[in-house]
Amino acid sequence: MKMFKKLLFAGLAFATLNVSAQTVDEIVAKNIEAMGGAAKLATLTSVKKTGTMSAQGQEFPATISIVQSKGFRLDFEIMGTSNNQIITPTKSSMFMPIQQMTEPKVDSEEETKEKQSTLDVHGGLYDYKAKGTIIELVGNDKVDGADAYKLKVTTKTGKAAFYLIDKKSNRVVKTIAKGKGPDGTEQDIETPYGDYKQNAEGFWFSYSTSFNGGMVSITFDKIETNIKIDESIFKD
Numbered sequence: 663m664k665m666f667k668k669l670l671f672a673g674l675a676f677a678t679l680n681v682s683a684q685t686v687d688e689i690v691a692k693n694i695e696a697m698g699g700a701a702k703l704a705t706l707t708s709v710k711k712t713g714t715m716s717a718q719g720q721e722f723p724a725t726i727s728i729v730q731s732k733g734f735r736l737d738f739e740i741m742g743t744s745n746n747q748i749i750t751p752t753k754s755s756m757f758m759p760i761q762q763m764t765e766p767k768v769d770s771e772e773e774t775k776e777k778q779s780t781l782d783v784h785g786g787l788y789d790y791k792a793k794g795t796i797i798e799l800v801g802n803d804k805v806d807g808a809d810a811y812k813l814k815v816t817t818k819t820g821k822a823a824f825y826l827i828d829k830k831s832n833r834v835v836k837t838i839a840k841g842k843g844p845d846g847t848e849q850d851i852e853t854p855y856g857d858y859k860q861n862a863e864g865f866w867f868s869y870s871t872s873f874n875g876g877m878v879s880i881t882f883d884k885i886e887t888n889i890k891i892d893e894s895i896f897k898d
Contacts, residue, residue: 698865700789711882716879734750753774778819790815838851
């Protein structure tokens with residue numbers, strides 16, 4: 663009888679591990695489907711987002727341009743200054759005349775490495791195994807009162823972030839990752855995502871988000887996909 667109980671316990675433990683492993687893949691699969699499906703996402707090569715950024719009571723135009731695995735660029739105009747952030751596979755920089763910068767500030771190799779996820783227009787969950795990413799289901803949470811799965815997503819570079827996925831919509835509603843806060847110290851940076859809509863080409867995107875601890879928010883009026891983007895903008 664004791665041997666039977668041990669075998670039964672071992673079997674249940676093994677089954678639990680299998681269910682856990684399947685649950686992660688099921689959650690990810692539902693998320694990918696909610697974003698248009700794997701076949702649709704596979705065709706995405708470029709994204710251009712235009713909208714309005716808000717900070718310290720001011721609103722100003724902003725544009726984000728991304729070419730898959732090649733470049734990311736944020737541009738915004740404020741108080742007569744043109745500001746930008748550029749990220750490529752080998753270099754990242756920031757030029758903010760609004761902060762009295764007279765020339766671009768080039769990031770360290772480590773900082774550039776940490777920003778590489780911005781070059782992935784498909785998102786961190788799409789085809790994650792092929793990318794060498796490890797995903798763990800670490801529990802459940804609530805976002806604005808709604809139930810959400812909490813996934814720990816660790817890329818092959820070792821950078822980890824938590825993705826909170828709404829259990830009803832199956833879409834990412836918040837990410838949490840280590841980063842520099844407004845005071846320059848490392849802390850947990852929460853990035854919420856909302857107002858999901860399909861664009862003209864049928865791709866799903868979050869049309870509103872915020873960062874820097876909510877000090878800066880951005881709402882997109884238009885998101886274009888698979889358009890020609892001049893890659894020279896990533897070389898400035």
